[in-house]
Amino acid sequence: MSILTDKQLKYDTAYLRIAFEWAKLSHCERKKVGAIIVKDRMIISDGYNGTPTGFDNCCEDENNETKWMVLHAEANAILKVAASTQSTKGATLYITLSPCKDCSKLIHQSGITRVVYAKEYKDTTGLEFLAKAGVELLKLDIDETE
């Protein structure tokens, strides 16, 4: 069990606030989620939920359902690293909403070892999976309106 120092908590809070700023950039109407990936105290990636590069920005179909092609914020952030020379091994993911079960698999498999999140998603299967996989989880209550 690692002890969260004041200094670490300050950094965690600051990075999570950046994730909230990134959430604002999402074109999705139903839900806006932001993610930041930090490694060795450097931001190596960022993401928000949205459609893939080159596709129409609109996330919802005519029935106001989220389009299947929309990528979640953490998936976008991880995939951005995959397309770069960086690695997510041992990195920390900061995300405004706790990951869904599909993204949890990506998080663990990409070598991310720590997840800091603000709000808890209604389905906690992802969090349970990450805990089982040995990924350190931290929930920080941040009010994004501050």
Ligand SMILES: [Zn+2]
């Ligand atoms: Zn997801």
